[in-house]
Amino acid sequence: MTPPTALNIRETLLRAIEEQSPRSPIDSSLQSGSILQAAARALGAAFNTELEQALLTQWHELFRTGYLAWGFNIANPNPPFCHVTDRGRAALERLSHDPANPSGYLRHLNSAAHLNPVATSYISEALDCYVSSSHKAAAVMVGAAAESLVIELRDLLLERLRSADQTLPRNLDDWRVKTILNSLRSYFDSVQRQFPEKLREEYESYWSAFTQQIRATRNEAGHPTSVQPIEPEAVHASLLIFPELAKLANKLRDWVATNVR
Structure with a gap:
């Protein structure tokens, strides 16, 4: 055993x-x-x-x-x-998938979305940092996991557009994640009418909100301007949002794989 x-x-x-x-x-x-x-x-x-x-x-x-x-x-x-x-009561309220319970959180995440190995390694370390009360480190790790999903989606879109000999959106091949996000948003905004209704609603409602919240918390920790600590609630929110971001990124990736040709 x-x-x-x-x-x-x-x-x-x-x-x-x-x-x-x-x-x-x-x-x-x-x-x-x-x-x-x-x-x-x-x-x-x-x-x-x-x-x-x-x-x-x-x-x-x-x-x-x-x-x-x-x-x-x-x-x-x-x-x-x-x-x-x-803090303990907040964790017990959603014990099955709260970051305070990494085993349950990872089960919930894996049931919601498929992660690439890089994103998996970063989100696992984010959970380790969170339960150890290393909130700055946790914020950076969950931000890196989210950025891995963004880069994966960008790489697939680049591959499909190039193979179809289509014009690339401006700056889609940039190395800066913020620039990539802006380019992806510009592209998806232009084609979202082709999305199934549910995907279109989820994209319009959540994509920018998810990516912005996680990046804002990550940048606050990774590019500090003061000695004030990252609030545990902000990191907690990023970790709770991440499975939904991963699920939406999966759906967008599937749409690109099927429709961009």
Whole structure:
């Protein structure tokens, strides 16, 4: 049996926390022992010291990065009592695909879109950075993943236009991503009447919004003008948007492959 990865262990812990979190004032408070025991049972960690230590490592990471805090109230401020923080509650609200749960996020992403290996490597590292609270690094990584999708779409369009001996849109072969995005938008704006209705609506509604939000956050982190940190909420938003951007990029790529000839 393949040992669980750190991401699998983290997801198991988060699910145990979600299941045991009090729903009303009369519910029992969270306690470390019951959460860890539930996670250990789910992982089959009994009598496996190495796996139990890996579980404890992920448990302490949840405290270090602000998803959990010790204590239930002033009368019970110390371990084994603990509680979910605001950041933790936000993660639990959409646990199946929140970036705080990289395993679930990647399952959701892979069900929504196909990623090239470069984009996959960058989004995986973005998730690693995010759960470690390295938000500047996460913003740069998710921006790079999005740029990989843009370049992939541009390369296919260039290939198809050249093979069809059609005039290339201005600056489509540029190396600067912002310039490529502008050229792609100009081209797709000119042909969007040929799109199926659903694709046209998605393109008009989301393409510019998705790319702009991710690039703005990435540029704020990658080209800093102040020492103010990137807000975790901005990086969180970029990561939540990314699967939808990837899905739309896939649809545009499929349209180009079928219709530009």
